[in-house]
Amino acid sequence: MEITPFPFLNQEEFSHFLGLFPEMDNGNTNLKKRRRKEDEEQKGEELNKSAWSDILTSLIMLDEEEKREQEQWSTQSHQDEALLEDNQKRTNHAMNDYFTQLQDQYVESDAMDQLRTKRCRRAASVVATTAVAAASSEDTTALPDNPNQNNSGGPSHRRLWVKDRSKDWWEERDHQDFPDEQFKRDFRMSKATFNIICEELKSTVMKKNTMLRDAIPVRQRVAVCIWRLASGEPLRVVSKRFGLGISTCHKLVLEVCSAIKTVLMQKYLQWPDEQRMKQIKEEFESFSGIPKVGGSMYTTHVPIIAPKASVAAYFNKRHTERNQKTSYSITVQGVVDPRGVFTDVCIGYPGSMPDDQVLERSALSQRANRGLLRDVWVVGNSGYPLMDWVLVPYTQKNLTWTQHKFNEKIGEIQRVSKEAFARMKGRWACLQKRTEVKLQDLPVVLGACCVLHNICEMRNEEMDAELKFDLFDDEMIPENILRSQSSAQARDHIAHNLLHHGLVGPSF
Structure with a gap:
């Protein structure tokens, strides 16, 4: 085997070799960074998941806490409502007990007042008896200085005390030498007419004398009522004029007005019979040319104090707007003859009711429904509907010459009733302003004014020019102005006859 010797590197090669290690280190470093990023991302995701889970958990806890608070609040509110209901029941029970005790006290006080009144009357009768006995006795002794003791030293009864009032004003006018002109200015009628009224009411108004005092004479009773109606002065002024108490004057006014309605109305204010109706038709036709007219109708308003009940019903919107005052x-609806004498009146309906509704509820309309107004026209203004027995002017626009002239003739008839109401309000000043009379007593007073007006008109009592009253009443055209087609044809026929018979037309 052959062994090859390991070659040693020189300095350049070694340095080159070492230069390769940084690249390897950089590769490892990048790998580590990536792993760190991945770990951080995983950790961030885990943190996000844990954060969202914490948020959801907190929201759930908040919802549960809110539900718990809502339940507590509802429970507390129910407890408060139960407590309030309990307190309300206790309060109502306490108030009922209080009112019961108060009513018992009122009953006891009324009983005590009645007992006290009986005692006073008994004492007064004893005083009167004692006075009569003392006056008739021959051995009357002088009264002691002390009014509470008699001659024998014992207590005596109290005397009846009456306030001394001056009656000079009335006694001067009741004298036979008092000028008739001045008497007429005060009472709106002559002495002769006043004497006739007193004679007619004598049997109803007269009162008997008592042991305590003399009754008020008939003439003074009637004078109190008539002067109150004529002047319209308050009761305190009437009291000073006639030397009577305020409550006495108020009582006399109502008593005399009731007597006038009971005794004189059936004689001086009645629907005319056939003979009188025939005369009325002839008189109306003589100056208007319209046949079969049996009366002129008008509705006026009398001011009153605001009533305690049904205030809206008596509210007069048009007068409020005109006078700038509530x-x-x-209402007072009346039918008059050519002389201005009332033949029918309807009194007492609320001021907010229009004229056609007042007419529907009146006795005159009931008389017509029973067929008692056949061949009779009652002429009214545009506030009334056209009916089989009610004749009114044309109200549409662009009138023909015939219709225009017909309206003029109707206006002449209508003027009779309007002037009659103006004279009545001018003669009886109590109708011009709000009166002190209660609402339930006012129809009797107004009926008495109508009857007295008729008496003065029948006796030709002239009214001073200074008493002239400007009458103003709004005419409200009804929604259904035509109630009968036959009446429309009859009106056209009357207008046609007026034109062709020369009763209307141009004057040269």
């Missing part, structure tokens, strides 16, 4: 009113 207004409440009730």
Whole structure:
């Protein structure tokens, strides 16, 4: 076997050989870096997975905690509601007990007041009896200085005390020498008319004297009512004029108005009979040319204080807008004859109700439904519908000459009722402003004003020019202006006859 000797490297070869090792080291280093990167990536992925798992776990825990808090809140709210309901029940029970005790106290106080009133009346009767006995006795002795003791030293009963009020104003006007013109300015009627009213109401208004005091005379009772209606002054002023108490004056006004409605209305305010209706038709036809007109109809409003119930029903929107002040009113619908005397009235419906609805609910409409207004026209303004017995003007635009002239004739008839209402409000000033009378008593007062108006008109009582009242009432055209086709044909026929018979037309 042959052995080859190992050659030794020289310096250059050795250095070259050593130069190959760095390349090998670099290869190993890159490999390590890659492995480190892979390890870091794996670690990063593991960290990311663990981070996401931690986030999900925390979210789940937050959801569970939120659900737990929601359950606690709902439980607490239910407990609070139960506590509030319990407190409400206790409060209601306590309030019921309180009201029960309060009602019991009111009952006891009413019983005590009644007992006290009985005692006072008994004491007053004893005082009156004692006074009469003392006046009739011959051995009457002087009263002692002390009013609480009599001559024998024992206690005596209290005297009846009445406030002394001056009656000079009324006594001056009640005197027979008082001027009739001044009396008419105060009471809106002459002495003769006033005397007739007093005589008519005497049997109903008269009261008997008592042992305690004399009754108020009939003339003074009637005068209190009429002056209150004529002047419209408050009750405190009426009290000073007639020397009576305020409550007494208020009571007298209602009593006399009720007597006027009961006694005088059936005599001075009634729907005309056949003979009188025939005269009314002839008078209306004589100045208008329209046949079969039995009355002129109008609806006015009387201001009132805001009622405690159904305020919206009595609210008058149009008067509120016109006066820039909240207004409440009730309606007065009336039918008059050619002289301005009322033949039918309907009083008391709320001010928000239009004229056609008031007409539907009135006794006049019921009379027509029973067939009692055949061959009779009741003329109204555009606020009423055209019916078989209600004649109204044309309301459409672009009127013909015949329709225009017909409206003028209808306006002449309608003016009769409007002027009658204006005279009534001018004569009775209580109708011009809000009154102190309660809403339930107001229809009686307004009915009395209508009856007194008729009496003055029938007796030709002239009204001073200074009492003239400008009447303003809004006319609301109803939704259904035509209620009968036959009435429309009848109206056209009347307008045609007026034109062709020369009752209307151009004047030269």
